[in-house]
Amino acid sequence: MLKGQDLLVAFYLAEHESETLATGASRLGLSAGEMHNAVQRLKGARLLLSEGRRVHRPFLIEFAVHGARFAFAPVLGRRAGGIPTAQSAHPLHEQIVSNGNELVWKHPRGSMRAQTLEPIYPSAPDAALRDSALYRKLALLDGIRVGGTRVKEMATDLLVKELSHEV
16 A cells, blocks of 8 residues: 655656665655655555656556545645645646635745645655755645645646656
């Protein structure tokens, strides 16, 4: 069974396939063992190709768009300071008027006060602050997880482009 950290690792590897697992673990806030186990689960789920650490992009896209919102159901919380996500973050933020529906990952270095959304893994916000491409993917995933029809459609289109390297 996949865990939230596995999707975090898959999104990271989509941009950094040539990095060592130790480097990836450090940048994602995972231990070497957590990183190794995530890679093994991703291979078992066929989201990584069995040889090496190459992301199986069509399968990752399918899972992110159609399965992640069920496997990693969104958990909303109280208002707090945090890092914008979903329709509150780039690139959705520029295209959608949020009408007071702003969402954040609770974080001390956050730039916005809004309703909180638990990230798919606790270290995801810190990893996102270190890697803008990862941040975009995670925010778009959150748009799919919690957004209404229009937000989900826009987030899906943009995430597919991100994961397909069409950006």
